[in-house]
Amino acid sequence: MVNIGVSFPPKVTHICCIGAGYVGGPTSAVMAAQCPDIRFTVADTDSARIAAWNSSNLPVYEKGLDDLVKMQRSVNLFFTTDVDSAIRQAEMILIAVNTPTKTRGVGSGKAADLRNVEMCVRRIATVAETDKVVVERSTVPCGTGQMVAGILDEFAKPGVQFHVLSNPEFMSEGSAIANLLHPDRVIIGAHGTSQWAQGLLRAVYEQWVPRDRILTMDLWSAELSKLAANAMLAQRISSINAISAVCEAAGASVKSVADGVGSDRRIGRDFLDASVGFGGSCFHKDVASLVWLSQSLNLPEVAEYWSQVLAMNSFQISRFARTVSQTVVGGLEDKRIACLGFAYKSGTGDSRNTPAAEVCRYLLDEGAHLAVYDPKVPDQHIRDRMEELGCDLSQVSVCASAEEAADGAQAVVVLTAWKQFLALDWEIVYGSMAKPAYVFDGQLMLEPETMRRLGYHFYQIGHPRSP
Ligand SMILES: NC(=O)c1ccc[n+]([C@@H]2O[C@H](COP(=O)([O-])OP(=O)(O)OC[C@H]3O[C@@H](n4cnc5c(N)ncnc54)[C@H](O)[C@@H]3O)[C@@H](O)[C@H]2O)c1
Numbered sequence: 001m002v003n004i005g006v007s008f009p010p011k012v013t014h015i016c017c018i019g020a021g022y023v024g025g026p027t028s029a030v031m032a033a034q035c036p037d038i039r040f041t042v043a044d045t046d047s048a049r050i051a052a053w054n055s056s057n058l059p060v061y062e063k064g065l066d067d068l069v070k071m072q073r074s075v076n077l078f079f080t081t082d083v084d085s086a087i088r089q090a091e092m093i094l095i096a097v098n099t100p101t102k103t104r105g106v107g108s109g110k111a112a113d114l115r116n117v118e119m120c121v122r123r124i125a126t127v128a129e130t131d132k133v134v135v136e137r138s139t140v141p142c143g144t145g146q147m148v149a150g151i152l153d154e155f156a157k158p159g160v161q162f163h164v165l166s167n168p169e170f171m172s173e174g175s176a177i178a179n180l181l182h183p184d185r186v187i188i189g190a191h192g193t194s195q196w197a198q199g200l201l202r203a204v205y206e207q208w209v210p211r212d213r214i215l216t217m218d219l220w221s222a223e224l225s226k227l228a229a230n231a232m233l234a235q236r237i238s239s240i241n242a243i244s245a246v247c248e249a250a251g252a253s254v255k256s257v258a259d260g261v262g263s264d265r266r267i268g269r270d271f272l273d274a275s276v277g278f279g280g281s282c283f284h285k286d287v288a289s290l291v292w293l294s295q296s297l298n299l300p301e302v303a304e305y306w307s308q309v310l311a312m313n314s315f316q317i318s319r320f321a322r323t324v325s326q327t328v329v330g331g332l333e334d335k336r337i338a339c340l341g342f343a344y345k346s347g348t349g350d351s352r353n354t355p356a357a358e359v360c361r362y363l364l365d366e367g368a369h370l371a372v373y374d375p376k377v378p379d380q381h382i383r384d385r386m387e388e389l390g391c392d393l394s395q396v397s398v399c400a401s402a403e404e405a406a407d408g409a410q411a412v413v414v415l416t417a418w419k420q421f422l423a424l425d426w427e428i429v430y431g432s433m434a435k436p437a438y439v440f441d442g443q444l445m446l447e448p449e450t451m452r453r454l455g456y457h458f459y460q461i462g463h464p465r466s467p
Helices: 025-035 048-055 065-072 083-089 117-129 144-155 176-181 192-206 218-251 255-262 283-296 300-327 355-365 379-388 402-405 427-431 448-452
Strands: 014-018 039-045 078-079 092-095 132-136 162-166 186-190 214-216 335-339 369-373 396-398 411-414 437-439 457-460
Touching: 014 025, 014 083, 014 214, 025 065, 025 078, 025 092, 025 144, 039 083, 065 176, 078 083, 083 117, 083 186, 083 411, 092 117, 117 132, 117 144, 117 369, 132 144, 144 162, 144 218, 162 218, 176 192, 176 335, 176 402, 186 192, 186 218, 192 214, 218 255, 218 283, 218 300, 283 300, 300 355, 300 437, 300 457, 335 355, 335 402, 355 369, 369 402, 379 427, 402 427, 448 457
Parallel strands: 014 039, 014 092, 039 078, 092 132, 132 162, 186 214, 335 369, 335 411, 369 396, 411 437, 437 457
Antiparallel strands: 162 186
């Protein structure tokens, strides 16, 4: 008879997080600050990323993150490429590696590529010399815990036991630190003999999260909760974006409709802001993963339902880009177009899967010259994302300010809701632009009356057109 958990100390003293990305870095920094008695080691095979975490130029931008890392680094927070030592020393191992969409083979374009998770788990199994709690933090399809447990059992050293938990991360880029400090909920899923380990992880969270916000459940439900949450958030965006198209055609205002709809407490106002579409590393991949999961479970109608959320997002992005090209008098051939914002949303320097890149590709295909500015996305990332989409980079310049991008442009296209675009002196910008000057607001940021008074031809998603 196995004595579950007897080799564990009553409290966790050392946690290792594998994956030093947008999740692994910020979550470990917050946990380290909240749990001074626990040592956190963040391990990653990407040496450039680890070097950046150990420098003053962190690889991830989030409000408050720099200060947190400065405060905890070398106190109880360490970043290393020595994954094996980090695994050996920790009692609990968080897996926070990337789980992108598969790009070939069965499920290509939909299923989650679990290679990184599998590699981590193999490594944990072969390296660990003592019992470990292994926690899935990455977003994975329902049932992955079984694969994880299977690999651990297969490759474990004699006498070493593993206990698998699912603890999906719900933070949102752009407000990651606030979300991690005050989460709406923490979910900890476990099966059978690993249930005792839920208590161990719960005790870690209880150091700063109110008890009633920590939900324990079975492993499959925990895994599925994350996919379902992202699918429903993406669905809300696609729903309001679908309404924005109706508003434009019918002459209504999507802002007013969102207020009217969202003031119903059963619906709520959050996540009802129409925009050029959703992006980022999660929404598309997680909805696609749910589509694939539904297909795999022989539920084609469910798969079709969720796939429409993605279809509506693509429609919104191309609808917006088409509006730009069809509105500018004489088309876009050889015209300078300023693209303000490239991050997939404000508050982050992340440009993975950003709608801005898709819009840029469309405008380039129409013959435009693009002048792109984003306050947080590194220049090289802007070029990389466009290159991934096959864009002709010779027609793209990356600018150091919004004013520089707009100088001589026929149109300004607002693609990310950075507050600094609100504070621009739009009168001076107007003076520097080619005429007639157009502004296409894909983020519902600017005040239509003011912009039109300044002389702009102004278009805003989900609103009647400029007269
Ligand atoms: N970014 C978000 O806002 C967010 C929010 C919630 C959940 N998630 C989920 O969290 C997971 C991680 O997302 P992310 O945005 O942090 O990804 P990321 O790409 O920023 O970081 C992942 C890191 O894992 C490292 N890695 C991959 N395989 C490895 C291995 N075998 N050994 C060691 N290191 C390895 C990579 O080098 C990379 O630095 C994903 O499953 C994602 O869906 C992301």
